[in-house]
Amino acid sequence: QRPLRRLLSCPGTVAADLRREEQSSGNAETGSEDRTPKKRFSELQNERREQAQRTVLIHCPNKINEKKFLKFLSQHGPINTHFFYESFGLYAVVEFCQKESVTSLQNITRTPSLGPEAAIPFKSRYFNLKLRNSVNQTSELSSIQCSNQSSPSSKKLYQLLCCAESVDDQLNTLLREFQLTEENTRLRYLTCSLIEDVAAAYFPDCAVRPFGSSVNSFGKLGCDLDMFLDLDEIGKFTAQKTSGNFLMEFQVKNVPSERVATQKILSVIGECLDQFGPGCVGVQRILNARCPLVRFSHQASGFQCDLTANNRIALKSSELLYMYGALDSRVRALVFSVRCWARAHSLTSSIPGAWITNFSLTMMVIFFLQRRSPPILPTLDYLKTLAELLLKEFFEYFGNFAFNKNSINIRQGREQNKPESSPLHIQNPFETSLNISKNVSQSQLQKFVDLARESAWILHQEGKDRPSPSSNQPWGLAALLLPSVTNNVPLSKKKKKPASERIKNLLDSIKSSGAENSIATNGR
Ligand code: GTP
Ligand code: MG
Secondary structure (H helix, E strand, O other), rough: HHHHHHHHOOOHHHHHHHHHHOOOOOOOOOOOOOOOOOOOOHHHHHHHHHHOOOOOOOOOOOOOOHHHHHHHHHHOOOOOEEEEOOOOOOOEEEOOHHHHHHHHHHHHHOOOOOOOOOOOOOOEEEEEEOOOOHHHHHHHOOOOOOOOOOOOOOOHHHHHHHHOHHHHHHHHHHHHHHOOOOHHHHHHHHHHHHHHHHHHHOOOOEEEEEEHHOOOOOEEEEOOEEEEEEEEHHHHHOOOOOOOOOOOOOOOOOOOOHHHHHHHHHHHHHHHHHHOOOOEEEEEOOOOOOOOOOEEEEEEOOEEEEEEOHEEEHHHHHHHHHHHHHOOHHHHHHHHHHHHHHHHOOOOOOOOOOOOOOOHHHHHHHHHHHOOOOOOOOOOOHHHHHHHHHHHHHHHHHHHHOOOOOOOOOOOEEEEOOOOOOOOOOOOOOOOEOOOOOOOHHHHHHHHHHHHHHHHHHHHHHHOOOOHHHHOOOHHHHHHHOOOOOOHOOOOOOOOOOOOHHHHHHHHHHHHHHOOOOHHHOOO
């Protein structure tokens, strides 16, 4: 964690904030504000992984008596926690207090015989529960509470946003409704742990770790599950030191490069998931990509999974984003809103292509927070007073950013000349010669800029003529998320003048208010 701190652009302020945060703060992982001390990223990761290893996933009959179910499982040892969820059937996630309970449960579990079909035996931690006598149980049914694993519908979201009190309130509503829940986070770590069991058949000391938005605190319910196969514990020189003149080495196969090694490993694991992995469907091995990966759906959890290997840098990026997100929940609220805004206008897509990625957008928000005046991720108290202004300023900042000549440098928190001609250049903070948004086309970038300008204008109008609550008209963030702005269709009915004129007026008004009020100017 310490070297990472040095990467933050304003060590004095940020490091001090982080130290304060470590002592007492809200919980950035789940978004809840409490007074428990915040854990280090690696501690949190290890704790969650260990928790997942004591956990099982059970496909249950739709009608089940919860009390009896728990009593049955408790024969194998005390249960720490459990929850149910629905995804093409009823599922239970059950965390035992001890790992031995899982083995005990596996010992009384049988491999099904499926008549003419044959089952490939595999003793995993993903079970199917059947009722011996369903009549007995149904007479004592109480309704089972299911935890929700998906984000709210657009309709519900608009309703919630429209009855909020301010744009600030809207940002927090969006965060609350979309952020990963405790249960969803547990399910993500459990899924990684189940995949780890498969990979461990080849590499006994491996770890499968989640990264990306599942752990960087910017994940939305429904986002994909990025995981990487960590073989460092095997490959490292962890053997005990010996003295004397002899040195023992393992016999290994050598391949021409790390990339080839990664491809070979992923190829085998992908094949194994495809042939034997319970609940893994649609397995694709995308081994010639810049970052080779195995993509598959984990049916029971409903997650779209991307498994990579040899991808430690991505875990570091996740940690960096986690630390930025931990500075104040409003950083996350801003990132969530910008991500939702981009999704609503098809600036981002779940299909790979020339669009801006959520990762790039998050980096842009962080850069903006570093560059605005007063500078960067400021003190927590100051951020609080600014939350409402930030969204508007974010759009103004990038609506006027010189993308044609400047690159975004998160490492140093400054703009710099573009080293190459990609339309959007965001330097990879860990591998500085790379551009994380190399895929983005000029037209996608232009769409982003146009939308940012339009959205800044809408937020600028905020407060001037907000519709009365009874009119049911979208306002603030709700208006920004209406997917109608492309092709010059107005974002809201409020707009009457042509876009170019409105934007010119907006810029003029920012210039004049800038003279009176330094908060309204941005950091250029
Ligand atoms: P979602 O859209 O919610 O999945 O966001 P995400 O942050 O998980 O993005 P994604 O699934 O596309 O990528 C997962 C992680 O891979 C990111 O968080 C980054 O750490 C890393 N990553 C993605 N794209 C790039 C890239 O172009 N360069 C580098 N260095 N890392 C990347
Ligand atoms: Mg992801």
